[in-house]
Amino acid sequence: MIGFVYQLQKAGVPVSVQYIIEFYRALQRGLVTGLDQLFLLSRLIFIKRVEYYDIFEQVFASFFMGARDGVPGGIEWEELLAGKPFQEWLKGELESGRLTPEMVREFDTEELLARFWETVLAQQGEHHGGNTWVGTRGRSPFGHSGMYAGGVRVHGTGLYGTAQKVIENRRHINYSDRSAITTENLRQVLTSLRSLRPVGPESELDVDETISRTARNGGEIELVFCRELKNRVRLIVLMDNGGYSMTPHIALVKTVFSKIRDLFKDLNYYYFHNCIYGTVYLDPPRTRSVKWDKFLSESKSTRLIVIGDANMAPAELMASYGALDFYTSVRKPGWEWLRELRDAFPASVWLNPIPRDRWPYESATITGIGRLFHMEDLTLSGIKNAVTHLNIQGQAFDGH
Amino acid sequence: MQFEGTERYYLSPELREIVNIAIAMEKPLLLTGEAGTGKTQLAFEVSRALGLRMEEARCKSTFKGEELCYVYDTVLRLNDSRFGSGDTGRDVNNIWDYLRFGPIGRAFLAEDRRVLLLDEIDKTDSDTQDNLLDVLEDGSFVIREINHKVTAAKRPVIIITSNAKRELSDPFLRRCFCHYIPFPPPEEMVMIVRLHFPDLPEAFLEASLTTFYRLRDQGFEKPPATAELLDWIGSMRTSGASGPGAGRETSHIGTLLKRTQDLLKFKGILKPGRF
Numbered sequence: 001m002i003g004f005v006y007q008l009q010k011a012g013v014p015v016s017v018q019y020i021i022e023f024y025r026a027l028q029r030g031l032v033t034g035l036d037q038l039f040l041l042s043r044l045i046f047i048k049r050v051e052y053y054d055i056f057e058q059v060f061a062s063f064f065m066g067a068r069d070g071v072p073g074g075i076e077w078e079e080l081l082a083g084k085p086f087q088e089w090l091k092g093e094l095e096s097g098r099l100t101p102e103m104v105r106e107f108d109t110e111e112l113l114a115r116f117w118e119t120v121l122a123q124q125g126e127h128h129g130g131n132t133w134v135g136t137r138g139r140s141p142f143g144h145s146g147m148y149a150g151g152v153r154v155h156g157t158g159l160y161g162t163a164q165k166v167i168e169n170r171r172h173i174n175y176s177d178r179s180a181i182t183t184e185n186l187r188q189v190l191t192s193l194r195s196l197r198p199v200g201p202e203s204e205l206d207v208d209e210t211i212s213r214t215a216r217n218g219g220e221i222e223l224v225f226c227r228e229l230k231n232r233v234r235l236i237v238l239m240d241n242g243g244y245s246m247t248p249h250i251a252l253v254k255t256v257f258s259k260i261r262d263l264f265k266d267l268n269y270y271y272f273h274n275c276i277y278g279t280v281y282l283d284p285p286r287t288r289s290v291k292w293d294k295f296l297s298e299s300k301s302t303r304l305i306v307i308g309d310a311n312m313a314p315a316e317l318m319a320s321y322g323a324l325d326f327y328t329s330v331r332k333p334g335w336e337w338l339r340e341l342r343d344a345f346p347a348s349v350w351l352n353p354i355p356r357d358r359w360p361y362e363s364a365t366i367t368g369i370g371r372l373f374h375m376e377d378l379t380l381s382g383i384k385n386a387v388t389h390l391n392i393q394g395q396a397f398d399g400h
Numbered sequence: 401m402q403f404e405g406t407e408r409y410y411l412s413p414e415l416r417e418i419v420n421i422a423i424a425m426e427k428p429l430l431l432t433g434e435a436g437t438g439k440t441q442l443a444f445e446v447s448r449a450l451g452l453r454m455e456e457a458r459c460k461s462t463f464k465g466e467e468l469c470y471v472y473d474t475v476l477r478l479n480d481s482r483f484g485s486g487d488t489g490r491d492v493n494n495i496w497d498y499l500r501f502g503p504i505g506r507a508f509l510a511e512d513r514r515v516l517l518l519d520e521i522d523k524t525d526s527d528t529q530d531n532l533l534d535v536l537e538d539g540s541f542v543i544r545e546i547n548h549k550v551t552a553a554k555r556p557v558i559i560i561t562s563n564a565k566r567e568l569s570d571p572f573l574r575r576c577f578c579h580y581i582p583f584p585p586p587e588e589m590v591m592i593v594r595l596h597f598p599d600l601p602e603a604f605l606e607a608s609l610t611t612f613y614r615l616r617d618q619g620f621e622k623p624p625a626t627a628e629l630l631d632w633i634g635s636m637r638t639s640g641a642s643g644p645g646a647g648r649e650t651s652h653i654g655t656l657l658k659r660t661q662d663l664l665k666f667k668g669i670l671k672p673g674r675f
Contacts, residue, residue, distance in 0.1 A: 022425070037417060037421075049578070214482075
């Protein structure tokens with residue numbers, strides 16, 4: 001059992017000692033009478049956020065249901081052949097006479113495996129249209145878990161109820177921290193963004209002051225209210241609408257930010273193309289420009305979120321007259337402009353629609369800009385980190 | 401004490417197990433999930449099924465946490481001390497006459513075990529949630545003005561709901577059992593609708609559910625949920641419609657889609673522009 005807890009922790013689920021004690025207490029009370037109860041109980045105790053449901057299910061499947069957690073990037077054939085699903089399948093085939101011991105000896109490993117997969121795939125096909133494990137590949141750290149989960153069913157038909165069903169459907173995958181923002185998890189993104197600026201209660205009775213004034217009035221009651229107004233800040237969202245990588249995200253990003261408009265004194269969008277060369281634009285086709293100096297003269301407490309793929313030719317970033325755009329001929333290289341931007345907005349963060357693990361391969365400029373701006377990807381956890389970063393950075397400048 | 405569901409509320413086996421585990425472990429049960437998945441309803445059904453009285457707190461963003469336990473009515477006492485309490489029976493010298501107990505206070509003071517519902521906890525500040533933590537954990541709170549400790553006679557069954565308007569703090573989550581109620585799949589939805597409309601013709605039900613799930617997949621700002629589905633079927637039944645219709649001709653669409661944007665999008669007036 002402790003092993004299970006460590007696996008959860010390794011997979012990135014925060015676990016506290018208190019949970020383990022709670023878990024044993026529940027076992028003592030005899031709450032676990034079967035695998036389903038074990039599944040629900042351990043989920044109730046160890047998992048507090050829906051973001052971790054998917055990871056939990058994969059770990060649970062791997063630990064309690066015979067599925068091994070696959071090493072991303074490679075299938076371990078030896079382990080698979082020795083593993084329970086395969087052995088059980090083999091036993092079943094031999095018993096039913098579909099395979100004879102002679103055939104098993106004659107066939108090489110590949111042939112046997114091919115037949116095994118046929119069975120697995122046929123069963124998957126009956127239930128899920130055949131693409132469950134293919135489709136989910138690579139979306140979680142347990143790269144091949146889907147395949148093994150399929151294998152489980154080969155030997156364990158009907159043994160597991162809720163747990164098995166829940167795990168196989170992977171219905172929580174959209175809520176996973178690692179998934180990109182989509183309409184499905186829009187709500188969660190909004191939740192994270194709302195923590196950008198908590199708005200407190202605005203008035204309360206000042207009891208001490210009321211009593212002292214009342215006393216001074218000779219007993220004539222005078223109610224004194226004090227106001228607890230929190231300073232609200234401005235938010236600027238600066239979007240790259242040039243690159244293809246951004247196009248699918250713009251509408252969604254705007255919806256997201258328009259929803260949290262009420263949390264800010266002001267929310268403005270500006271646009272740029274690829275890299276910034278002294279001008280940003282008010283409209284998406286980039287015709288109405290805003291003077292750079294004016295743009296930079298915002299209060300230091302203004303939060304800036306830059307959304308763009310930071311993917312450009314290195315010359316665009318580093319060279320003078322580097323702009324790809326024919327009409328933009330500016331001497332200062334993009335890097336300098338970006339630094340000015342960074343200095344003008346200490347509370348700033350860069351959100352990148354390219355998933356984090358692909359940054360090093362996509363372009364060298366991502367790493368370059370990443371050194372200048374705090375960069376996160378456009379996933380749930382990325383947005384959460386960005387919000388935390390903005391809040392911490394911004395604290396120093398609030399109230400100015 | 402076992403909760404088995406009631407005749408009006410469809411309880412998935414998973415959820416039944418979870419409620420019973422939470423009751424057995426005496427832990428607050430935090431339910432999250434889309435609006436209209438029956439989070440609040442569950443608390444009422446638990447109270448009905450177990451025959452326990454209900455204490456209900458609908459949270460507001462201005463809550464500080466303490467008022468859920470008690471409120472000390474300073475203004476009333478000031479008023480009474482100035483103008484006299486008249487024939488209300490209140491004694492200005494007795495602070496207890498000016499203490500009002502909130503839902504948590506009432507649940508703790510009651511002789512019998514109660515169901516305590518904290519509805520939409522996410523509307524409150526994270527400070528408020530932190531304040532409530534210890535109270536719920538220890539089953540006690542202190543009335544600061546007189547340093548009197550109120551301890552729960554019987555630990556209430558605590559059910560907390562959240563619509564995830566705001567992120568809940570980690571310490572808060574740590575002390576609850578958390579469950580995310582997924583949106584019911586069609587098989588379960590059939591049972592839910594059947595509970596409310598037992599005499600609905602099969603074909604009618606099937607057509608409605610098909611339209612309903614198709615609408616949900618279209619990525620509306622506020623996708624229709626169970627509550628909307630029930631309203632919709634209800635209104636179609638009342639108006640005597642023979643079926644839900646299809647495409648843009650879908651009847652009573654206003655009960656399913658609430659946002660103007662969504663309605664416009666549905667009717668195809670609003671072209672989803674790129675920017």
